[in-house]
Amino acid sequence: MPYRSLSLLLLLFCHLLVGAQPTKANYFRVVPLGVTGGLDESNLSAYLVAPAGSDLYYSLDAGTLYFGIRAAIRNGVFKGSPSQVLRTQIEGYLITHAHLDHVAGLIMNSPADGHKTIYAMAPAIHTLITHYFTWESWANFGDKGQKPALNKYHYQIMDQDSLYPLPPTGMTVQAFPLSHGNIQSTAFLIKSRGRYLLYLGDTGEDSLEKSTDLHTLWEKVTPLLKNNLLKGIFIEASFPDDQPDHLLFGHLTPKFLMKELEDLAALAGAKNLRGLNLIVIHRKPPEDHMATIKKELERENRLKVHLIFPIQGHPFKL
Amino acid sequence: MPYRSLSLLLLLFCHLLVGAQPTKANYFRVVPLGVTGGLDESNLSAYLVAPAGSDLYYSLDAGTLYFGIRAAIRNGVFKGSPSQVLRTQIEGYLITHAHLDHVAGLIMNSPADGHKTIYAMAPAIHTLITHYFTWESWANFGDKGQKPALNKYHYQIMDQDSLYPLPPTGMTVQAFPLSHGNIQSTAFLIKSRGRYLLYLGDTGEDSLEKSTDLHTLWEKVTPLLKNNLLKGIFIEASFPDDQPDHLLFGHLTPKFLMKELEDLAALAGAKNLRGLNLIVIHRKPPEDHMATIKKELERENRLKVHLIFPIQGHPFKL
Numbered sequence: 001m002p003y004r005s006l007s008l009l010l011l012l013f014c015h016l017l018v019g020a021q022p023t024k025a026n027y028f029r030v031v032p033l034g035v036t037g038g039l040d041e042s043n044l045s046a047y048l049v050a051p052a053g054s055d056l057y058y059s060l061d062a063g064t065l066y067f068g069i070r071a072a073i074r075n076g077v078f079k080g081s082p083s084q085v086l087r088t089q090i091e092g093y094l095i096t097h098a099h100l101d102h103v104a105g106l107i108m109n110s111p112a113d114g115h116k117t118i119y120a121m122a123p124a125i126h127t128l129i130t131h132y133f134t135w136e137s138w139a140n141f142g143d144k145g146q147k148p149a150l151n152k153y154h155y156q157i158m159d160q161d162s163l164y165p166l167p168p169t170g171m172t173v174q175a176f177p178l179s180h181g182n183i184q185s186t187a188f189l190i191k192s193r194g195r196y197l198l199y200l201g202d203t204g205e206d207s208l209e210k211s212t213d214l215h216t217l218w219e220k221v222t223p224l225l226k227n228n229l230l231k232g233i234f235i236e237a238s239f240p241d242d243q244p245d246h247l248l249f250g251h252l253t254p255k256f257l258m259k260e261l262e263d264l265a266a267l268a269g270a271k272n273l274r275g276l277n278l279i280v281i282h283r284k285p286p287e288d289h290m291a292t293i294k295k296e297l298e299r300e301n302r303l304k305v306h307l308i309f310p311i312q313g314h315p316f317k318l
Numbered sequence: 319m320p321y322r323s324l325s326l327l328l329l330l331f332c333h334l335l336v337g338a339q340p341t342k343a344n345y346f347r348v349v350p351l352g353v354t355g356g357l358d359e360s361n362l363s364a365y366l367v368a369p370a371g372s373d374l375y376y377s378l379d380a381g382t383l384y385f386g387i388r389a390a391i392r393n394g395v396f397k398g399s400p401s402q403v404l405r406t407q408i409e410g411y412l413i414t415h416a417h418l419d420h421v422a423g424l425i426m427n428s429p430a431d432g433h434k435t436i437y438a439m440a441p442a443i444h445t446l447i448t449h450y451f452t453w454e455s456w457a458n459f460g461d462k463g464q465k466p467a468l469n470k471y472h473y474q475i476m477d478q479d480s481l482y483p484l485p486p487t488g489m490t491v492q493a494f495p496l497s498h499g500n501i502q503s504t505a506f507l508i509k510s511r512g513r514y515l516l517y518l519g520d521t522g523e524d525s526l527e528k529s530t531d532l533h534t535l536w537e538k539v540t541p542l543l544k545n546n547l548l549k550g551i552f553i554e555a556s557f558p559d560d561q562p563d564h565l566l567f568g569h570l571t572p573k574f575l576m577k578e579l580e581d582l583a584a585l586a587g588a589k590n591l592r593g594l595n596l597i598v599i600h601r602k603p604p605e606d607h608m609a610t611i612k613k614e615l616e617r618e619n620r621l622k623v624h625l626i627f628p629i630q631g632h633p634f635k636l
Contacts, residue, residue, distance in 0.1 A: 038426065038429065039384045039400070039401065039426060039427055040384045040385060040388075040400075041359045041360060041383070041384055041426055042382075042384075042385040044359075044426075064359050064360075065359070066357045066358045066359055066360075067358060067360040081604055082357070082358075082603075083357065083603070083604060098454065098455055099455065099456060100422065100425055100426060100450070100455055100456050101426060104359060104418065104422050104426070105359055107418055108356065108357060108362075108419060108422070109357055111356065111357070112357055126454075127454045127455055130454075131449045131450070131452065131454060131455045132418070132449070132455070134449065135500050135501070136416065136444075136445045136448075136501065137416055137418055137445055137449040137450065138418050182453050183453070183454065249457075285384075285400075285401070286399055286401060
C-alpha cells in the first residue's frame with residue numbers, strides 16, 4: 001500500500017531528523033535574563049526557571065533583571081512593565097555566590113520588588129548582608145544585618161544536605177558547594193515532577209582549584225544520569241582555551257569543561273551523556289572571545305552532548 | 319536698499335531665534351553613558367566630561383559604562399570596542415557616592431580597565447574599599463583595603479577646600495558635600511579654561527534633609543553665575559511631585575528642585591539663571607514617571623532655565 005509505505009518512511013525520516021535532540025517530555029521552562037560572564041551591565045547571569053506549563057519562576061542568579069525582563073517582554077514572553085513582571089512572576093532567588101555580576105540586578109531592582117526569599121549557602125548570604133544590603137552601599141532590604149532592616153527579603157541559608165521547597169512552584173532545590181578561586185560558589189539541583197535540572201555557578205576545574213567539589217557533584221548526579229532523570233546541566237565556560245591557567249580566576253575554559261565532563265562520563269557512562277542538554281553560560285566578552293569559546297566547545301564535543309548557547313530574553317524548554 | 323534691509327531683518331530674526339539659548343562658546347563636551355535613577359541596569363548615572371575639542375574624558379559617576387559606551391559607539395561618538403574605549407578614553411573617575419547605581423559599571427568593568435585614579439570624598443572611598451573592591455564581592459582592584467591589593471585604581475580622597483587637577487585634561491575639580499538621606503553625597507565643580515560645570519550627585523532638599531549643604535553650595539557658585547562663568551548645572555529629579563515627603567529617600571522632585579533654584583536665584587539674581595543650562599539627571603523609572611517629571615519641570619520653570627534631558631550615548635556641549 002503506497003500510502004502506508006509513505007507514512008512509515010515519513011515517520012522514519014522524522015525520527016532520524018530529531019534523533020540528535022532530546023525527544024522526551026519537557027519538565028522545565030527557562031527564560032534567560034542575562035547570559036554573559038561580565039562587563040556588559042545589560043546582560044549578566046540570570047535564568048528564570050519554572051516547571052513546564054507554569055509561569056511561576058525562580059531566578060537562578062540575578063546579575064541583570066530589568067533589562068532582561070524588558071528583552072523578554074519584547075519577545076512576547078511576558079506582559080506588563082518590567083517591574084510588574086519582576087514583582088509578580090519571580091517567586092524568589094537562588095544565588096550561587098555574591099560576586100557583583102551575579103547579584104547586581106537583584107540589588108538594583110529591590111526598591112520595586114515584593115517580599116521574597118533569597119536562597120543561598122552561608123558565604124553568599126553573609127556577603128549580601130555585610131556588603132550590599134547595608135546602608136552604605138544600598139538600603140537594607142533584608143531581614144538581617146544593619147538596622148533598620150526593611151524585611152523585604154528573607155534570607156534562607158542552605159545546608160548541603162537539605163532539600164528546600166520552592167513555593168508555590170512545587171519545585172525543590174538542593175545546594176552543593178563549588179570552588180571559585182578564593183570564594184565558595186554553589187551548584188543548585190532543582191527537581192520538578194521527578195525530573196532534575198543542575199545549575200552550576202562560577203567554578204574552576206578540580207585539579208587547578210585543588211578541590212574535589214566537582215567530582216563530588218558528579219558522583220551525586222550519576223544516578224540521575226543513569227536513570228535518564230537529568231534534563232540539563234548549566235555550566236560555565238568563561239574564557240577561550242588559550243587563557244593561561246594562572247589567569248583563570250576560578251573559571252573554566254572549553255577544554256577544562258570537557259575534562260570535567262569526561263570525569264562525569266567515567267562515572268555515569270559516556271552513553272548517558274550523549275544528547276544531554278548542556279547549557280553553556282557565563283562566556284565573557286569581548287564578542288570574538290565568546291565566539292571562540294563556542295567554536296572550541298563544538299570542536300571538543302567528543303561526548304556529543306547537546307550544546308545550548310542561551311540568548312537573553314529567548315525562552316527554551318528542558 | 320532692499321538687500322541690506324533683508325539682511326538686517328534676517329540677522330534680527332536669527333538673534334531672536336537663538337535668544338533663549340546660550341550663545342557663548344562651548345567649554346565642555348559631555349557624553350551621557352547612563353541617565354536613569356535606578357532599576358534599569360543598562361542605563362544608570364554616568365557622564366563623560368572632557369574639555370571642548372578634546373577626547374580626554376573623566377567619568378562623573380559610573381553606574382553604567384559598557385552598555386553606555388556601546389550606545390555611544392553606535393552613534394559614531396567613539397571608535398573601537400567598548401573595552402578599548404573604556405581603557406583609552408576615560409582618564410579617571412569622579413564618584414559622588416557609593417550607592418550601587420553610581421558605581422556598578424566601574425566595578426563590573428574593572429577587569430578590562432587600565433590604571434586610573436578614583437576621586438571621591440572620604441565616605442565614598444571608604445565604601446568602595448570595604449564593600450565592593452574586596453575579595454568577597456569582587457576582586458580588590460584598588461590600592462588600599464583587603465590584601466592582596468591589585469593596585470589598578472588609586473584612591474584620591476578629596477577634601478572640601480582643595481582643588482584637584484584632572485591630568486592630562488587640564489581640567490580641575492573641587493568637591494562639596496551634599497546630604498542624601500543617611501549618607502553623604504558630593505557635588506563636583508569642574509573648571510576648564512576659566513569656565514565651570516557643576517555636577518550634583520543624589521541630594522535631598524535642604525529643609526527636608528535638615529541640612530544647609532545645598533545653600534552653602536549655592537553661595538559658592540553665586541559669583542560664577544554673576545560673572546557668567548557657569549556653563550551648566552547637573553541636578554537630580556528622581557520622583558514626580560506626588561511622591562510623599564517621607565518616601566523621598568534623600569532625593570528631589572521637580573517642586574523641590576525648583577525651590578532650591580529659587581534659593582540660588584535669591585543669591586545670584588533671577589536674571590543670571592535665565593537660560594542657564596540645567597541638565598536634569600537621575601529620573602527614576604517607570605517611563606511614565608520619567609515623563610511626568612519632565613512635564614512638571616517644564617511647567618514649573620518660572621526662572622526660565624534651559625532644561626536639558628540627557629539621552630544615553632548622545633553627546634552635547636556646554
